[in-house]
Amino acid sequence: MTLYLLRRLFLLAFVLLALSLLAFSLAYMFPGDILQNLTGLRYIAPEQVAVLTTEYRLDQGYLAQYVAYLQRILSGNWGLSFASQQPLLQEIGVLLPATLELAAYALLISFFAGIPLGIIAAVKPEGTLSKIISALAITGYSIPVFWWALLLIMLFSLGLGWLPTAGRIGVLYEVKHISGFMLVDILLSDSAHRNDALLNALRHMLLPTLVLATYPTTVMVRFTKDSMLDVWEQSYIKTARAKGLNRLQVLYRHGLRNALLPVIRQIGLQFSTLITLAMITEVIFSWPGIGRWLIDSIYQRNYPAIQAGLLVISTLVISVNMLTEILHRLFNPLARKR
Amino acid sequence: MKLQRGWISLSGVGRNTSSLLLAGVAALSGCQPDLPETVRSGLVYCSEGSPESFNPQLVTSGTTIDAISQQLYDRLLDIAPDSGELTPGLAQSWQVSADGKTYRFKLRSNVQFHQTEYFTPGRPLNAQDVLFTFNRIMQTGHPFHYQGGGNYPFFQSVAWASLVNKVVAESDDSVRFELSRPDSSFLSNLATDFAAILSAEYAEQLVAANTLSRMDSHPIGTGPFRFKEYQKDVLIRYYRHRNYWREPAKPDQLVFDIVPNNARRMAKLFTHECDVVAFPRVAELKLISQRPDVDVQESTSMNVGFWAFNTRKAPFDNTKVRQALAYAINRDAILQAVYFGHATAANSVLPPTSWAYNPDLPVQQYDPAIAKALLKEAGYPNGFSMDIWAMPVQRLYNPNALKMAELMQADLAQIGVRASIVSYEWNSFRRKLSDNEHDSVLIGWSADNADPDNFFRPLLSCSAADTGTNRANWCDENFDRLIGQALLTADQKQRRSYYLAAQQYLAEQMPLLSIAHSQRFQAISSDIKGVHINPYGGVALAGAVKDIK
Numbered sequence: 001m002t003l004y005l006l007r008r009l010f011l012l013a014f015v016l017l018a019l020s021l022l023a024f025s026l027a028y029m030f031p032g033d034i035l036q037n038l039t040g041l042r043y044i045a046p047e048q049v050a051v052l053t054t055e056y057r058l059d060q061g062y063l064a065q066y067v068a069y070l071q072r073i074l075s076g077n078w079g080l081s082f083a084s085q086q087p088l089l090q091e092i093g094v095l096l097p098a099t100l101e102l103a104a105y106a107l108l109i110s111f112f113a114g115i116p117l118g119i120i121a122a123v124k125p126e127g128t129l130s131k132i133i134s135a136l137a138i139t140g141y142s143i144p145v146f147w148w149a150l151l152l153i154m155l156f157s158l159g160l161g162w163l164p165t166a167g168r169i170g171v172l173y174e175v176k177h178i179s180g181f182m183l184v185d186i187l188l189s190d191s192a193h194r195n196d197a198l199l200n201a202l203r204h205m206l207l208p209t210l211v212l213a214t215y216p217t218t219v220m221v222r223f224t225k226d227s228m229l230d231v232w233e234q235s236y237i238k239t240a241r242a243k244g245l246n247r248l249q250v251l252y253r254h255g256l257r258n259a260l261l262p263v264i265r266q267i268g269l270q271f272s273t274l275i276t277l278a279m280i281t282e283v284i285f286s287w288p289g290i291g292r293w294l295i296d297s298i299y300q301r302n303y304p305a306i307q308a309g310l311l312v313i314s315t316l317v318i319s320v321n322m323l324t325e326i327l328h329r330l331f332n333p334l335a336r337k338r
Numbered sequence: 339m340k341l342q343r344g345w346i347s348l349s350g351v352g353r354n355t356s357s358l359l360l361a362g363v364a365a366l367s368g369c370q371p372d373l374p375e376t377v378r379s380g381l382v383y384c385s386e387g388s389p390e391s392f393n394p395q396l397v398t399s400g401t402t403i404d405a406i407s408q409q410l411y412d413r414l415l416d417i418a419p420d421s422g423e424l425t426p427g428l429a430q431s432w433q434v435s436a437d438g439k440t441y442r443f444k445l446r447s448n449v450q451f452h453q454t455e456y457f458t459p460g461r462p463l464n465a466q467d468v469l470f471t472f473n474r475i476m477q478t479g480h481p482f483h484y485q486g487g488g489n490y491p492f493f494q495s496v497a498w499a500s501l502v503n504k505v506v507a508e509s510d511d512s513v514r515f516e517l518s519r520p521d522s523s524f525l526s527n528l529a530t531d532f533a534a535i536l537s538a539e540y541a542e543q544l545v546a547a548n549t550l551s552r553m554d555s556h557p558i559g560t561g562p563f564r565f566k567e568y569q570k571d572v573l574i575r576y577y578r579h580r581n582y583w584r585e586p587a588k589p590d591q592l593v594f595d596i597v598p599n600n601a602r603r604m605a606k607l608f609t610h611e612c613d614v615v616a617f618p619r620v621a622e623l624k625l626i627s628q629r630p631d632v633d634v635q636e637s638t639s640m641n642v643g644f645w646a647f648n649t650r651k652a653p654f655d656n657t658k659v660r661q662a663l664a665y666a667i668n669r670d671a672i673l674q675a676v677y678f679g680h681a682t683a684a685n686s687v688l689p690p691t692s693w694a695y696n697p698d699l700p701v702q703q704y705d706p707a708i709a710k711a712l713l714k715e716a717g718y719p720n721g722f723s724m725d726i727w728a729m730p731v732q733r734l735y736n737p738n739a740l741k742m743a744e745l746m747q748a749d750l751a752q753i754g755v756r757a758s759i760v761s762y763e764w765n766s767f768r769r770k771l772s773d774n775e776h777d778s779v780l781i782g783w784s785a786d787n788a789d790p791d792n793f794f795r796p797l798l799s800c801s802a803a804d805t806g807t808n809r810a811n812w813c814d815e816n817f818d819r820l821i822g823q824a825l826l827t828a829d830q831k832q833r834r835s836y837y838l839a840a841q842q843y844l845a846e847q848m849p850l851l852s853i854a855h856s857q858r859f860q861a862i863s864s865d866i867k868g869v870h871i872n873p874y875g876g877v878a879l880a881g882a883v884k885d886i887k
Binding site for chain 2: 043083084086094153157158161163164165166167170171172174286288293296299300301
């Protein structure tokens with residue numbers, strides 16, 4: 001197991017290195033001045049050019065420049081955003097939690113809705129209930145996320161007027177940025193309108209979370225169901241039944257644990273899709289997260305931001321992938337032995 | 339109990355106390371009892387773009403001016419929205435010398451600057467603040483002059499530096515401007531949104547802390563609201579300035595919710611996430627006015643939408659080519675498809691409501707045959723390829739530049755000109771325009787004051803070409819002489835004759851094709867009272883009252 005962990009970490013380091021190389025080379029591939037692309041400064045005074053050239057080691061070879069780049073990334077000096085002239089790391093620090101919050105709630109919903117539904121569907125695979133669940137799952141799986149989001153906005157916001165169309169919270173509520181997670185920050189704040197704000201934030205959160213949760217939930221339903229059916233056929237289940245355990249006991253003690261293993265692995269595999277979908281959701285609901293910011297940056301030709309955004313998002317996806325794989329190993333005695 | 343508190347805090351406003359309390363009682367009796375007090379005492383204005391800066395001196399874009407000028411700052415003079423006349427602002431009174439070259443202003447006493455997390459004013463407004471404000475623009479050696487690039491587009495376009503010799507503080511409350519020549523537009527220019535008065539005391543504090551750039555990102559002014567926070571592309575948050583010298587602002591909080599997408603802005607109005615919406619789509623006005631919970635305000639406005647040619651780039655340096663392009667455009671179709679009939683065809687850059695408008699100008703015809711003939715004369719019998727830059731945001735003078743560009747593309751194809759449409763994000767777009775990277779651009783101008791000069795010098799003079807606000811990149815001695823002479827006299831009749839000639843000359847030279855003067859619209863939730871469209875310059879929101887029935 002230790003060897004396995006080491007191998008994984010080595011792989012992770014290697015992938016991250018390759019990733020940083022790609023991000024680094026972007027500054028040279030983007031149009032415009034390299035120094036501007038690297039620093040993010042829009043106007044560089046002539047006397048500053050020489051200083052910055054030395055600091056960024058642009059007068060040396062590519063390898064030295066790359067090493068300097070790595071040092072800057074690690075020390076937190078990520079340069080400025082073209083658009084706002086603010087430090088990128090600081091901007092990302094504000095935006096990333098918003099995306100993570102959205103994705104986390106969507107994932108939670110997909111767990112708590114998807115897995116039970118999958119189990120129900122697996123218990124009587126030929127029953128009407130199972131067929132309805134499967135039909136819904138395949139519909140949710142195939143529906144384009146932007147269309148689904150617009151439909152919900154049409155119905156709940158514009159039609160019925162129950163829910164707001166955009167943002168994380170009503171703009172009149174001023175919530176101090178502490179953790180970046182809206183609900184946590186509201187609870188931490190000492191505002192007199194805390195309960196109003198909380199309710200308001202939840203109302204804002206409902207539609208985007210629902211939209212984003214749709215895809216992973218359907219994946220979860222289908223996977224849990226298939227995996228359950230698969231496990232149900234195994235001889236140890238039959239043995240357990242023969243020993244006299246009832247269906248529920250078998251389900252819990254032998255079925256679920258084995259059936260959920262491949263589901264854990266799915267989370268890692270689906271995470272990149274989830275982040276992509278989160279970007280679309282953020283754009284539609286004007287959710288101030290990193291996805292919307294990245295898309296705006298592309299439109300604004302904000303090269304330093306594109307570079308930093310790509311680095312952060314891909315690092316996130318790769319790390320989560322790796323983490324779920326390790327978890328899968330940990331929970332799976334068979335895989336552990338291999 | 340909670341609701342009541344909201345209304346009592348509002349009742350400090352003064353004159354409207356009794357009616358507000360009544361409204362408060364009505365609200366308590368239960369119409370919309372679930373509305374939290376934060377929402378009741380705040381106003382949300384949904385705007386169409388992010389501001390470029392928080393200092394009006396540095397910008398010309400209407401989006402920025404709308405968001406900052408009237409909310410954060412005051413000017414020496416104001417313009418009465420209904421009559422266009424100048425009224426006292428921070429200057430209580432003023433005198434002009436007989437030769438028209440010295441202006442003396444007496445400042446209002448006890449005007450307080452904003453108190454914020456980053457600045458506590460130690461004294462009220464005095465002459466030093468006025469000095470600081472204008473010296474920053476005029477003196478290249480001033481510590482703040484080159485902050486933000488050293489460009490003061492509006493002031494450069496009216497040749498401020500050569501006009502004003504010096505500004506002198508005669509006493510704490512008296513300021514003297516000495517001009518190098520008489521300029522009949524001087525007072526009007528002081529009343530524009532760009533001539534906001536900044537705080538000298540704040541500047542000193544920034545110099546001491548060596549954080550000069552905060553001057554323009556963390557503003558301090560004397561206006562009805564004070565700055566709280568700004569998140570680019572998300573929102574701007576202001577709070578009421580409690581010690582405002584006029585009647586304090588009605589909303590306790592003012593938020594500019596930045597929503598560039600038109601449809602989304604409308605959706606937010608319908609769901610009451612926005613109280614006031616800038617620039618509703620003209621195509622949707624009918625739909626909006628049918629809703630009982632939303633009002634549409636309309637007003638004629640001093641503006642012009644135009645198509646400017648980069649006159650220093652071939653082939654647009656050829657007058658015949660510019661005239662040919664003007665003949666090729668079917669303006670009636672544009673008025674219908676882009677303005678939906680809510681605009682009048684422009685015959686000059688000046689709107690017909692201006693006293694200097696030239697009614698005798700020939701009306702620009704749509705005639706592809708003449709256009710073709712002119713192109714042939716100019717040496718382009720087979721046409722050429724060009725770019726049309728279409729601005730990405732919706733402005734009053736051009737509600738849909740992309741659509742307009744598409745219509746023009748089709749028109750131009752008929753005379754053999756192959757046009758491609760170019761657009762960028764608004765801030766990048768303006769930057770590239772200032773660098774004159776364009777062939778031609780669809781953009782326009784909204785007046786900042788009632789003086790006709792405001793349509794000529796900032797748009798088409800040589801000094802405007804130098805500063806990059808002259809979208810036609812046009813510098814013509816004859817034209818500059820005409821509009822220059824118009825400023826030397828205060829006699830309106832004489833001024834008018836110069837402006838008539840200037841318009842005649844523009845019609846011949848065609849550095850830009852004026853397309854339309856649009857009406858201004860604003861959609862507003864029907865429980866909001868006290869917001870009106872200002873025909874000159876930015877929107878003012880201090881008087882907005884949320885009247886919950």
